[in-house]
Amino acid sequence: MKFELTILGSNSASPAFGRHLSSQVLNIGQNFFLIDCGDGTQNRMMNFKVKATKINQIFISHLHGDHFFGLVGLLMSYGLNNRKEPLHIYSPPGLKPIVEIQFNHELGYPIFFHETNPEKHVLLFENTSVKVFSIPLVHRVPCHGFLFVEKRRPPNMIKEKILEYQIPFNKIKDIKKGANFITKDQRVILHKELTKPASEPRSFAYCSDTEFSKEIIPFISGVDLLYHEATFMHDLLEMASKTKHTTAKQAAIIAKEAAVKKLVLGHFSSRYSDLTPLLSEARTVFENTILATEGIPIVI
Amino acid sequence: MKFELTILGSNSASPAFGRHLSSQVLNIGQNFFLIDCGDGTQNRMMNFKVKATKINQIFISHLHGDHFFGLVGLLMSYGLNNRKEPLHIYSPPGLKPIVEIQFNHELGYPIFFHETNPEKHVLLFENTSVKVFSIPLVHRVPCHGFLFVEKRRPPNMIKEKILEYQIPFNKIKDIKKGANFITKDQRVILHKELTKPASEPRSFAYCSDTEFSKEIIPFISGVDLLYHEATFMHDLLEMASKTKHTTAKQAAIIAKEAAVKKLVLGHFSSRYSDLTPLLSEARTVFENTILATEGIPIVI
Numbered sequence: 001m002k003f004e005l006t007i008l009g010s011n012s013a014s015p016a017f018g019r020h021l022s023s024q025v026l027n028i029g030q031n032f033f034l035i036d037c038g039d040g041t042q043n044r045m046m047n048f049k050v051k052a053t054k055i056n057q058i059f060i061s062h063l064h065g066d067h068f069f070g071l072v073g074l075l076m077s078y079g080l081n082n083r084k085e086p087l088h089i090y091s092p093p094g095l096k097p098i099v100e101i102q103f104n105h106e107l108g109y110p111i112f113f114h115e116t117n118p119e120k121h122v123l124l125f126e127n128t129s130v131k132v133f134s135i136p137l138v139h140r141v142p143c144h145g146f147l148f149v150e151k152r153r154p155p156n157m158i159k160e161k162i163l164e165y166q167i168p169f170n171k172i173k174d175i176k177k178g179a180n181f182i183t184k185d186q187r188v189i190l191h192k193e194l195t196k197p198a199s200e201p202r203s204f205a206y207c208s209d210t211e212f213s214k215e216i217i218p219f220i221s222g223v224d225l226l227y228h229e230a231t232f233m234h235d236l237l238e239m240a241s242k243t244k245h246t247t248a249k250q251a252a253i254i255a256k257e258a259a260v261k262k263l264v265l266g267h268f269s270s271r272y273s274d275l276t277p278l279l280s281e282a283r284t285v286f287e288n289t290i291l292a293t294e295g296i297p298i299v300i
Numbered sequence: 301m302k303f304e305l306t307i308l309g310s311n312s313a314s315p316a317f318g319r320h321l322s323s324q325v326l327n328i329g330q331n332f333f334l335i336d337c338g339d340g341t342q343n344r345m346m347n348f349k350v351k352a353t354k355i356n357q358i359f360i361s362h363l364h365g366d367h368f369f370g371l372v373g374l375l376m377s378y379g380l381n382n383r384k385e386p387l388h389i390y391s392p393p394g395l396k397p398i399v400e401i402q403f404n405h406e407l408g409y410p411i412f413f414h415e416t417n418p419e420k421h422v423l424l425f426e427n428t429s430v431k432v433f434s435i436p437l438v439h440r441v442p443c444h445g446f447l448f449v450e451k452r453r454p455p456n457m458i459k460e461k462i463l464e465y466q467i468p469f470n471k472i473k474d475i476k477k478g479a480n481f482i483t484k485d486q487r488v489i490l491h492k493e494l495t496k497p498a499s500e501p502r503s504f505a506y507c508s509d510t511e512f513s514k515e516i517i518p519f520i521s522g523v524d525l526l527y528h529e530a531t532f533m534h535d536l537l538e539m540a541s542k543t544k545h546t547t548a549k550q551a552a553i554i555a556k557e558a559a560v561k562k563l564v565l566g567h568f569s570s571r572y573s574d575l576t577p578l579l580s581e582a583r584t585v586f587e588n589t590i591l592a593t594e595g596i597p598i599v600i
Contacts, residue, residue, distance in 0.1 A: 013380045098401055101398055104441070
């Protein structure tokens with residue numbers, strides 16, 4: 001099953017140096033989730049051929065414009081393209097009136113605004129394949145990240161055993177759930193002989209925007225991929241603290257202490273045309289770090 | 301003096317086929333005017349290296365999202381980039397509360413919202429080099445276009461005459477304004493012998509969105525460049541009428557009857573991947589027609 005992240009925008013505040021504003025699409029087995037929606041996000045989707053129509057859940061981290069100003073354009077386009085499926089938007093309180101004042105007509109599909117409590121680590125959404133939790137962050141306005149955790153899938157059948165014991169198709173569902181198989185000659189074949197465990201559930205954590213906060217470590221411990229904001233280099237630590245942002249080094253400390261598998265840095269300040277110093281800085285602490293690169297999917 | 305139009309977005313409603321939402325920058329002698337501001341306009345400015353900071357006047361035709369949803373992102377970026385210059389925004393009534401609800405803080409520079417009356421053809425703005433007028437249009441919501449008319453410049457001095465009569469520098473301003481020149485030996489040299497007329501004032505009209513309306517012809521008569529919406533081909537005339545848009549053929553009829561010098565078609569429907577049929581259709585009526593091409597300046 002696919003578990004793939006496409007970053008549409010990696011810059012903070014304003015677009016610069018060909019980098020765009022915060023937005024990502026996570027594809028978990030053809031369930032598409034949009035995370036933040038900076039100005040021009042629908043253009044980025046067009047550029048990268050993202051299947052915007054397949055998005056049914058949008059998660060907004062906080063109400064700073066560079067994280068949500070692209071939302072109304074996307075909502076309007078859904079209406080114009082005759083969307084009928086409900087759309088669910090999760091965000092801190094305050095988004096609904098901002099959206100509603102901008103439309104003087106019905107959009108033609110239901111929009112559900114789910115107001116979150118950014119101070120809580122709670123389950124926001126789940127379906128058959130994934131659970132999405134909020135991660136409390138510390139920023140200048142109420143803000144949270146998001147943790148996407150794949151559900152453990154049932155074990156896989158071992159093909160050779162199906163042939164060996166001539167297992168009929170209609171028994172497979174039960175065996176995957178844990179049943180043993182009884183052959184025609186009444187032999188009991190144990191479940192564990194017939195199956196192999198599915199691959200470990202994968203996970204992705206999105207942490208932007210936030211000041212350096214070790215409070216998040218329990219929530220993101222061991223995730224396969226952590227996107228953490230790294231607005232500044234560490235020489236601008238004072239600026240980072242003042243604006244409640246994180247340095248590249250601090251993001252790497254979080255990644256290391258949370259023992260994540262991979263770190264992707266993003267939400268870069270417009271002062272940096274070349275990002276390699278941020279990458280180098282983070283790698284001195286946590287080697288398996290990459291820079292957010294817009295439009296190139298990261299397979300988890 | 302430069303008089304140059306850069307189209308940032310040429311599509312209607314939603315981005316499609318690499319085309320973006322309505323926005324244009326007109327450069328008249330390094331005065332930069334922004335006309336409409338669809339979602340993602342600031343990204344387009346970055347792409348085409350438009351000097352966004354030099355824009356002091358923004359003209360919004362109407363309050364459909366594809367013409368103004370990019371505005372708040374641009375306003376926010378101006379604030380983040382420490383803009384201090386006042387910004388003037390001209391639009392039909394209703395824009396101010398939409399903008400203001402989206403910011404929970406001061407942007408750090410003054411914004412003046414000028415509410416227009418879309419039913420009137422009036423002077424909206426003038427400076428030393430240009431006048432900007434509204435053009436009443438007929439659309440589903442209050443809507444106007446914009447007419448930019450260069451002011452007639454003073455005549456140019458003939459360089460050879462300056463040498464011939466040894467005209468001192470401090471006399472030139474008066475001569476340009478119409479004074480004669482008196483030589484040391486008291487000969488009167490007539491103004492008209494010393495100067496040649498400046499080139500004719502240039503003009504640009506922006507007409508989008510609108511149904512086919514000959515009412516606009518007196519306002520745009522003889523302009524150097526007319527941008528007219530051409531949302532549909534003429535076989536969809538009924539759809540055009542119903543949605544109060546124009547067909548390519550109708551845009552060309554307006555151009556012809558108004559005797560404009562050049563027509564540029566834009567605001568294309570997302571149903572057209574190939575626009576050449578629209579161009580061909582318009583050229584059967586008005587030969588000097590081009591298609592809006594994003595990012596390639598049109599020199600007027």
